[in-house]
Amino acid sequence: MKLINPLDHPHSGKAAILIAIALVLGITVHELFFLIALLIAAIACIEWGVHEVHVIHELHERKTHSQPQPAPLASRAAHHPFFAGMSRTHLALLSDCAIAAHFEKGQTILREGEFAKGFYLIESGEAVLESSEESGQPLVVDTIGPGDPLGWSWMFPPYVWRFTAIAVEPIDAIFFYGTTLREYCEKDHSLGYELLKRTALVMLRRLQASRERLLSILRELDAYENENEGKDRVHFQAIKSENGRMHCTPN
Numbered sequence: 602m603k604l605i606n607p608l609d610h611p612h613s614g615k616a617a618i619l620i621a622i623a624l625v626l627g628i629t630v631h632e633l634f635f636l637i638a639l640l641i642a643a644i645a646c647i648e649w650g651v652h653e654v655h656v657i658h659e660l661h662e663r664k665t666h667s668q669p670q671p672a673p674l675a676s677r678a679a680h681h682p683f684f685a686g687m688s689r690t691h692l693a694l695l696s697d698c699a700i701a702a703h704f705e706k707g708q709t710i711l712r713e714g715e716f717a718k719g720f721y722l723i724e725s726g727e728a729v730l731e732s733s734e735e736s737g738q739p740l741v742v743d744t745i746g747p748g749d750p751l752g753w754s755w756m757f758p759p760y761v762w763r764f765t766a767i768a769v770e771p772i773d774a775i776f777f778y779g780t781t782l783r784e785y786c787e788k789d790h791s792l793g794y795e796l797l798k799r800t801a802l803v804m805l806r807r808l809q810a811s812r813e814r815l816l817s818i819l820r821e822l823d824a825y826e827n828e829n830e831g832k833d834r835v836h837f838q839a840i841k842s843e844n845g846r847m848h849c850t851p852n
Contacts, residue, residue: 674699678775681722682748683799691792698781702774704728710751710766717754717762719779723747726772731765739765743807753800755779 675696678684684692702721704710710721710728727746731739742764745751751774754762760779786793 674701674775677701677724678722681724681775683722683750683803687795691789691795694785694789694792695777695782698778698785700776700778702772702776704768704772704774706768706771708768710768710772711762711764713762713765715762717752717760717779719755719777719782720750720752721774721776723749723751724773724775726768726770726774728766728768728770728772731767732763733765742811744769750800750803753804755782756797756800 675692678696678699679687679692684695687695698719704726711717713731713733723745725747727744728751729741730743730745732742733739745766751766752762754760756779782796786796
């Protein structure tokens with residue numbers, strides 16, 4: 602913050618001159634002139650102070666309006682597509698156990714096998730969901746982005762993540778603590794129903810997407826096998842013909 606120099610203001614110079622004149626008049630002429638000059642100097646100082654208050658206020662206003670302020674967490678949660686249609690009462694309970702979260706590219710958001718502490722609502726950025734194979738190599742099972750929820754293992758015992766989530770872009774999200782939220786759901790079953798209903802739709806959509814990917818892989822395998830089977834049959838016929846010619850050749 603820039604400090605304000607009182608001598609930079611025009612009224613400060615006038616005030617200093619008037620105070621000096623008041624001292625000279627008080628000593629050489631009469632006490633009345635001293636009081637008059639001192640009063641004028643005081644008025645100049647008051648004007649300078651009022652001016653500086655306005656300047657500081659204006660600077661503060663410019664700084665406030667020039668820098669975008671983050672929206673309140675409750676408002677961010679209320680405008681997320683996953684909570685569309687939620688009542689104000691439920692949104693208030695959800696906001697009570699929510700915090701803002703941010704992840705840089707490459708950061709691990711969830712890790713398979715660890716305790717599921719809650720879930721995220723993605724506001725911006727993307728993440729990939731990976732599942733480990735027996736060989737230890739990760740297999741990408743899905744990609745999620747803005748508007749998607751991340752994690753439902755917090756709802757079901759033993760509350761353990763079934764996959765790993767890694768940010769492939771910087772991510773802004775809202776995190777909701779599962780332990781507190783489960784307590785709220787036990788007290789208000791309608792809240793639990795609303796969350797379960799939305800989570801079930803997400804699970805169904807992802808299962809359907811996984812089914813489509815599996816069918817696509819199977820079709821590719823069938824095409825590959827048919828293509829190679831044809832090649833193998835031609836190759837086998839060529840070998841058989843060659844062997845036949847060799848057997849028919851006289852010694």
